[in-house]
Amino acid sequence: MQSSAAAFQPCLPLLHLNSNPRYTMRRRARPQLSPKAVLNPVQSFSPEDSIRPSLKDMAPYTPILPYEVLAQKLGRHPSDIVKLDANENPFGPAPAVATALADAKYLHIYPDPESSSLRDAIAQYTNLPKEYIMAGAGADELIDLLFRLFVTPGTDDSIVNCPPTFGMYKFDADVNGARIINVSRHPDFAVDVDAIERIFDEQRNPPKLLFVASPNNPDGGVLSDDHLKRLLALPTLVVLDEAYFEFSGHNRMAWVPHYDNLVVLRTFSKWAALAGMRVGYGAFPLSLMKHLWKIKQPYNVSVASQIAATASIEQKRDLLDKVDRLIKQRHIFYDRVAKYDWLLPYPSQSNYVLCRVSEDRGAAQIRQQLIDRGILIRYYTTPGLTDCIRVSMGTEAQMERLYSALDQL
Numbered sequence: 001m002q003s004s005a006a007a008f009q010p011c012l013p014l015l016h017l018n019s020n021p022r023y024t025m026r027r028r029a030r031p032q033l034s035p036k037a038v039l040n041p042v043q044s045f046s047p048e049d050s051i052r053p054s055l056k057d058m059a060p061y062t063p064i065l066p067y068e069v070l071a072q073k074l075g076r077h078p079s080d081i082v083k084l085d086a087n088e089n090p091f092g093p094a095p096a097v098a099t100a101l102a103d104a105k106y107l108h109i110y111p112d113p114e115s116s117s118l119r120d121a122i123a124q125y126t127n128l129p130k131e132y133i134m135a136g137a138g139a140d141e142l143i144d145l146l147f148r149l150f151v152t153p154g155t156d157d158s159i160v161n162c163p164p165t166f167g168m169y170k171f172d173a174d175v176n177g178a179r180i181i182n183v184s185r186h187p188d189f190a191v192d193v194d195a196i197e198r199i200f201d202e203q204r205n206p207p208k209l210l211f212v213a214s215p216n217n218p219d220g221g222v223l224s225d226d227h228l229k230r231l232l233a234l235p236t237l238v239v240l241d242e243a244y245f246e247f248s249g250h251n252r253m254a255w256v257p258h259y260d261n262l263v264v265l266r267t268f269s270k271w272a273a274l275a276g277m278r279v280g281y282g283a284f285p286l287s288l289m290k291h292l293w294k295i296k297q298p299y300n301v302s303v304a305s306q307i308a309a310t311a312s313i314e315q316k317r318d319l320l321d322k323v324d325r326l327i328k329q330r331h332i333f334y335d336r337v338a339k340y341d342w343l344l345p346y347p348s349q350s351n352y353v354l355c356r357v358s359e360d361r362g363a364a365q366i367r368q369q370l371i372d373r374g375i376l377i378r379y380y381t382t383p384g385l386t387d388c389i390r391v392s393m394g395t396e397a398q399m400e401r402l403y404s405a406l407d408q409l
């Protein structure tokens, strides 16, 4: 924690302004300056005017509300809320994580910048040599890192995004000044590979990155091997986001050593229930590794996060049993909602199911009626998804509460 004296450090450089005649004049003419004016004597300068124009006008990312805030807003105790809106894992981390954190000895020391022990464990878990692997503060950090490595702001550098999909690809493209070429998915949410190939035929500067989530968020569909091979034949870096791989079994991490232009991203947020700890990892072509190591924040994965993720891999059998329980809930979900003719679920290979809601019921309305019963699900305002809801799979008890609420609607 900074002391209050240290917090005032940013003001000190103003002392140098004493040699600025404009500053001296103002001080003599108006000795009764308000504290604000003293802190900012050059009245005509507003730092906000210096912000990168593309960021000044950028729409903010809408994160989910913290659990406690949400509970307070709904007037319910957190334990009374069924939270099925963010694809989190309702079983929580392996108990060994809490023990390992309680035993942690070196929280006062900066973490290992290479996350070496954790990467050893990931190498074992993925069956991939450690040299290919980098850990990050969530897969989110690694997405941003790729933008920073490849995109030069203010140039024509572009990326291909396949909406509807995970919002961070667009968010990081906007933050990093990349032009986004959107190639919408087909009505069944399959990637439009033909259209992507045409983009590469047409563009003088090929897009630098191509993002595909598999399973895709929000529908849970998987990119086929054939389609992935066609994408890998394009002159771009293909970023395959396998955040939900454990729920689908489709694993393309083993492809990384065989393709110079494939990155596979993963996370501990879903299968290991560590969303709050922020740990993810990626497998990258070896040619990129030294550059990624150069530009990443040195201490990007905290000591606590490295400990928690390593302990989770040690407990993988228990955690993967819980993953199986969530997959089972996904199967049950299709049976249970088949009786509502106003709800059409899409096939999913993940820990959530996207459903289209009939017009007379309205997705926003269904979401509100569930909120009134303490059940949170995801609803969309993005074009093409406004009549959809996404339900994350919960514990057996949480799902029963959902079904009895749906029966009442």
Ligand SMILES: Cc1ncc(COP(=O)(O)O)c(C=O)c1O
Binding pocket: 086, 087, 137, 138, 139, 140, 141, 166, 213, 216, 217, 241, 243, 266, 267, 268, 269, 275, 278, 279, 280
């Ligand atoms: C497709 C996809 N990738 C990545 C993430 C984020 O992963 P992390 O929590 O490791 O940043 C999410 C989170 O919802 C996601 O849906």
